[in-house]
Amino acid sequence: MSVMTELQVGLDTRSYPIWIGAGILERLAELLDGRDFPRRLALVSNPVVADLYAERLGAGLEAAGYRVERIIVPEGEEHKNLDTYRRIMTSLIESGFDRRSGLIALGGGVIGDLTGFVAATYLRGIPFLQVPTSLLAQVDSSVGGKTGVNHPLGKNLIGAFYQPRGVLIDVDTLKTLPEREFHAGMAEVVKYGVIRDRAFFDWLDDSWQRILRHDREALVHLVEKSCQTKANIVESDEKEKGLRAILNYGHTFGHAVETLAGYGEVRHGEAVAMGMKVAAEIAHRKGCCSADEVRAVCDLLQKFRLPVAPPEFALDELMAAMLRDKKVQDGRLRLVLNVGIGDCRIDEIDDPRSLFAAVLSH
Ligand SMILES: NC(=O)c1ccc[n+]([C@@H]2O[C@H](COP(=O)([O-])OP(=O)(O)OC[C@H]3O[C@@H](n4cnc5c(N)ncnc54)[C@H](O)[C@@H]3O)[C@@H](O)[C@H]2O)c1
Ligand SMILES: O=C(O)C(=O)C[C@@H](O)[C@H](O)[C@H](O)COP(=O)(O)O
Numbered sequence: 001m002s003v004m005t006e007l008q009v010g011l012d013t014r015s016y017p018i019w020i021g022a023g024i025l026e027r028l029a030e031l032l033d034g035r036d037f038p039r040r041l042a043l044v045s046n047p048v049v050a051d052l053y054a055e056r057l058g059a060g061l062e063a064a065g066y067r068v069e070r071i072i073v074p075e076g077e078e079h080k081n082l083d084t085y086r087r088i089m090t091s092l093i094e095s096g097f098d099r100r101s102g103l104i105a106l107g108g109g110v111i112g113d114l115t116g117f118v119a120a121t122y123l124r125g126i127p128f129l130q131v132p133t134s135l136l137a138q139v140d141s142s143v144g145g146k147t148g149v150n151h152p153l154g155k156n157l158i159g160a161f162y163q164p165r166g167v168l169i170d171v172d173t174l175k176t177l178p179e180r181e182f183h184a185g186m187a188e189v190v191k192y193g194v195i196r197d198r199a200f201f202d203w204l205d206d207s208w209q210r211i212l213r214h215d216r217e218a219l220v221h222l223v224e225k226s227c228q229t230k231a232n233i234v235e236s237d238e239k240e241k242g243l244r245a246i247l248n249y250g251h252t253f254g255h256a257v258e259t260l261a262g263y264g265e266v267r268h269g270e271a272v273a274m275g276m277k278v279a280a281e282i283a284h285r286k287g288c289c290s291a292d293e294v295r296a297v298c299d300l301l302q303k304f305r306l307p308v309a310p311p312e313f314a315l316d317e318l319m320a321a322m323l324r325d326k327k328v329q330d331g332r333l334r335l336v337l338n339v340g341i342g343d344c345r346i347d348e349i350d351d352p353r354s355l356f357a358a359v360l361s362h
């Protein structure tokens with residue numbers, strides 16, 4: 001019997017489980033037992049992940065009496081858009097999915113965000129499950145209910161808060177994940193340490209070699225710890241009225257890089273790593289952290305083979321993209337800045353152009 005941990009995301013409206021373990025993909029039907037999840041399902045995935053895992057996931061469900069159809073969409077961030085959203089919608093409508101149907105997102109964050117947004121809006125909302133298979137999706141995107149798609153002018157500008165009914169994380173799926181994607185996922189893991197948990201940051205710093213060797217015990221620990229940290233933040237501020245915005249550390253700049261680079265060229269986690277370096281340097285200029293702490297953040301990101309130097313873009317373009325960030329209020333940029341390592345705060349920035357010019361010319 002495979003070992004499994006169950007965490008809960010406790011919300012006012014509905015709580016849901018996060019099941020974390022190794023070799024638990026086949027157990028979804030058993031885990032859903034008694035949970036009143038729809039019996040007619042569409043499993044949404046991309047060709048790469050579907051080839052690897054759709055059969056195993058689907059077979060277990062079908063054996064338990066679920067009816068599972070597959071909807072396969074093209075792979076990649078450049079397809080996290082309204083065209084793909086419309087394609088999934090059309091498949092559901094043509095196949096006659098009704099309000100007693102449900103969706104399963106099998107894949108990385110792109111599939112999870114897209115499928116969640118379809119689930120939020122199809123017939124005004126049907127239940128869905130997250131089955132994340134990339135590290136980034138296992139430690140971040142599958143938890144918390146941010147769903148949506150990109151617009152050519154900015155990341156995730158179209159979407160909804162819509163929580164899954166459950167999240168099934170099988171760390172064994174990481175065995176087939178390309179190394180570059182594994183490293184990209186580590187950016188969001190390091191983020192939790194920097195903004196919230198000094199001890200976890202130190203553990204990552206001590207354990208980076210085990211993690212890069214994909215030591216299973218280390219992987220399970222970091223996935224559990226990341227999901228627990230994210231769940232705690234989401235539980236206290238589901239719709240980002242305040243605290244939740246700290247999860248955006250590194251993202252104001254990172255999202256601008258993703259947008260300007262053309263979605264997909266730079267991975268989300270890589271762009272976030274670049275944004276974390278910029279945020280740490282700004283935090284240092286504002287007296288929130290020492291030069292040694294900036295170095296410690298960059299060193300840890302680089303141990304996980306993450307790039308921290310952004311591609312060169314015109315400052316005006318970067319500023320325009322950053323001003324479309326969802327944290328902007330009354331046209332003013334707000335940044336998450338680390339306070340030392342393990343804590344953070346959100347600052348409104350007075351003269352962002354000069355600040356970014358200074359930091360980027362360094
Ligand atoms: N909703 C949220 O809270 C949230 C949080 C963080 C990131 N995101 C979003 O998530 C997306 C990034 O997610 P991602 O990094 O998972 O990218 P992704 O979904 O593009 O997956 C990365 C690559 O890995 C492949 N892949 C996934 N699992 C695999 C496996 N087990 N074996 C082999 N290949 C596998 C995919 O096919 C893809 O090529 C971005 O769009 C980002 O905006 C959302
Ligand atoms: O869950 C959150 O809240 C996050 O901010 C997590 C981020 O890692 C994630 O990339 C999120 O999609 C960014 O949020 P956005 O609101 O800026 O699109």
Ligand SMILES: [Zn+2]
Nearest residue numbers: 188251268272
């Ligand atoms: Zn992110």
